[in-house]
Amino acid sequence: MKKLYVVGIGPGAYEKMTIEAAEALKNSDVIIGYTVYVDLVKEHFAGKEFLTTPMKKEVERCKMAFEEAMKGKTVSMICSGDAGVYGMAGLMYEVGMNYPEVELSVIAGVTAATGGAAVLGAPLIHDFCLISLSDLLTPWEKIETRLLDAAHGDFVICLYNPSSKKRHDYLQKACDLMLK
Known part of the structure; x- marks a missing residue:
């Protein structure tokens, strides 16, 4: 084979x-x-x-x-x-x-989540989630829901694909949303 x-x-x-x-x-x-x-x-x-x-x-x-x-x-x-x-x-x-x-x-x-966590110490020692901010395959509305649900669940949230040329403000949008 x-x-x-x-x-x-x-x-x-x-x-x-x-x-x-x-x-x-x-x-x-x-x-x-x-x-x-x-x-x-x-x-x-x-x-x-x-x-x-x-x-x-x-x-x-x-x-x-x-x-x-x-x-x-x-x-x-x-x-x-x-x-x-x-x-x-x-x-x-x-x-x-x-x-x-x-x-x-x-x-x-x-x-990246676990590699970055090792640099920071132990931020992922309890429950955590990974959320991509890329809307190429996932509509932004669904990403917003995931961000809010994870924030309500008190998860450590690792953000992937935080920005690009077309998504330059998505990281700020995500932070503003979760700070609510």
């Missing part, structure tokens, strides 16, 4: 990558990912073939990974943090429906 890893590379520094993630990359012929993430690992995995796509080309990137695996290569699709937390794992399973002969294996990574 052909092998394709979906690897969370952690918060960016090689030293923060899990041993399992580093082993998967070491055992791969091809490492594929968003250009910025590939640049983070390239120097540590010399001799590998690296393929990239820019932001917003996630489906094409997934298809590329499966096509490389179909050639008999061991492939790693990388993403930052954990592959299953706002990462590529879900989309890889979706695209993988068209490639039943390729075995997917998801390799956990250190998320």
Whole structure:
């Protein structure tokens, strides 16, 4: 069976990558990912073939990974943090429906929430939640509801995707909403 890893590379520094993630990359012929993430690992995995796509080309990137695996290569699709937390794992399973002969294996990574928490001390010692402020796939009204519900539940709230060029004020909007 052909092998394709979906690897969370952690918060960016090689030293923060899990041993399992580093082993998967070491055992791969091809490492594929968003250009910025590939640049983070390239120097540590010399001799590998690296393929990239820019932001917003996630489906094409997934298809590329499966096509490389179909050639008999061991492939790693990388993403930052954990592959299953706002990462590529879900989309890889979706695209993988068209490639039943390729075995997917998801390799956990250190998320931004837990990586950042370690820098701060112990802010996640009790209940917490992760909420993305990106409205690309989730309407802002639903995000607002989640923010308010989490604030009412007295959760520590880790915000992902706090801003972008089009969403420059979303972090402020989220803070104002929760301060109510």
